[in-house]
């Protein structure tokens with residue numbers, strides 16, 4: 001039914017051919033300086049998260065990161081990708097999630113299960129701030145080989161990934177935004193969602209022409225107050241269609257939904273890329289990695305294992 005896009009066709013074993021057609025529902029509040037995105041990663045969250053062996057608390061954080069980048073990438077105006085990367089001294093030393101303009105999502109994380117078990121023993125609801133520890137959060141927009149990479153970096157600040165991301169937009173992008181992320185394990189598996197609001201300039205718009213500036217502040221504050229009422233259960237409830245949830249939250253504010261955008265299983269690994277990495281290893285290291293004449297290497301994003309005959313890899 002759904003064909004593998006060309007950028008996924010890279011001579012490797014099949015990855016789940018999973019597309020969520022209404023992954024991201026962009027919306028705006030008519031005449032107000034507010035636009036937003038409702039992200040439902042749906043069954044794709046489960047497919048992505050369960051390919052990795054991490055404690056649930058790490059998968060929950062990764063699911064939130066997937067929903068966040070899914071929403072942020074939908075604003076890309078050109079081909080490219082949007083990534084969020086966290087590195088810290090906590091038991092989750094690294095977390096990367098990225099999404100292309102076409103909605104191809106992937107992530108990987110490094111976690112120390114023993115340290116997490118230790119933390120969880122004293123606090124079962126250990127938050128993202130403690131999982132990541134002291135470190136930084138980087139947001140990167142990469143729009144292809146002939147363009148400048150746009151990257152913003154902030155210190156990790158806040159208890160949740162939502163707080164950390166909002167802190168980033170307020171400090172680095174000088175941009176008022178409100179973010180709620182949710183990832184829960186349901187009877188159907190992992191589900192991850194996001195609700196993002198951003199304040200936009202309305203120069204030339206109806207609101208700017210006819211309304212004093214104070215009204216725009218009020219409109220933004222009202223939108224945030226309404227958004228704050230959303231629950232994790234509503235965000236991840238697949239029986240509640242995105243438009244219905246948006247109407248429930250913002251019906252008094254003339255909410256209008258735009259054309260939805262798809263999210264899909266989207267690793268971009270290939271044999272060529274992994275063999276290129278292997279060729280940077282020394283011949284000694286490569287020999288150590290060889291078993292029965294074969295070197296096995298798994299993609300850190302999709303966990304698919306690629307096998308290379310030792311004779312095929314040159315070594316540095």
Ligand SMILES: [Zn+2]
Pocket residue numbers: 267268269299300301302303304
């Ligand atoms: Zn991969």
